[in-house]
Amino acid sequence: MNTEIKNHHHFALYKPYGYLSQFINNGQKQKTKRLLGELFEFPEGSMSIGRLDEKSEGLLLITTDGKVSNHICSSKIEKEYFAQLDGDISADAILELSKGVEIGFDGKKYRTKPCKAYKLTSIPEFQERSKRIRDERHGPTSWVSITLKEGKFRQVRKMTSAVGFPTLRLVRVRIGNLSLQEIKIGEVKQFDTLPV
Structure with missing residues (x-):
């Protein structure tokens, strides 16, 4: 043995x-x-x-x-993401995200589970990305934190698009502790x- x-x-x-x-x-x-x-x-x-x-x-x-x-x-370990969005996200859109939104997954409609979502009050200090992101001259952007306990394919991007604020940059900042x-x-x- x-x-x-x-x-x-x-x-x-x-x-x-x-x-x-x-x-x-x-x-x-x-x-x-x-x-x-x-x-x-x-x-x-x-x-x-x-x-x-x-x-x-x-x-x-x-x-x-x-x-x-x-x-x-x-x-169901928490995964937290910071997302830079196209546009200045509204309080209503943040509430929609936190309650769950309908997205497409595997050719079917899927409603995301409730999650933690809030608008960041300051821009996070990430290192510069290898590919530049458009700047404020092309319209306002905003940053949000979204914490999920699930992980469907491209879920955060689909969620922010569903509430009218497409993701420009997405950084996973935490998994559990x-x-x-x-x-x-x-x-x-x-x-x-x-x-x-």
């Missing part, structure tokens, strides 16, 4: 804009896409816990332990256990 216990590895990284949340190319069309393996030499068997789409940035957790991944994905804090864009931190 093999009693060897596998040592697993856990990481947190600040995923930059323009990277896919994967380690290998899954198709011919993605040959020019940037992958996580370009940022760090992750061990074999590494997987992202949840994903951020190519245009989204921020906190992404990586593990070699499928049980940890399943636990974090299924335990773990936040971006002082992590720089593209930086990877390793943990013995993920403190979420």
Whole structure:
């Protein structure tokens, strides 16, 4: 009987804009896409816990332990996002977001679960993104915090569009107890256990 216990590895990284949340190319069309393996030499068997789409940035957790991944994905752990929106979002739109809005998911209509949403009173100090975002000369923008316990594909972007304020920039700032804090864009931190 093999009693060897596998040592697993856990990481947190600040995923930059323009990277896919994967380690290998899954198709011919993605040959020019940037992958996580370009940022760090992750061990074999590494997987992202949840994903951020190519245009989204921020906190992404990586593990070699499928049980940890399943636990974090299924335990309804909070995920907080800061989103820069096209337009000055209204109090009514914030209330709509917090109560849940109807979005499209897998070709069907889906109503998002109630969440925490509020307008940020100051602009968060993120490092400059590799691709510039339009500035105030093209109309006002505003920032919101949205905290979810679910994670449908492109959910935050679909939610802000549903209330009339499309997302210009999206940064995941927290998963459970773990936040971006002082992590720089593209930086990877390793943990013995993920403190979420």
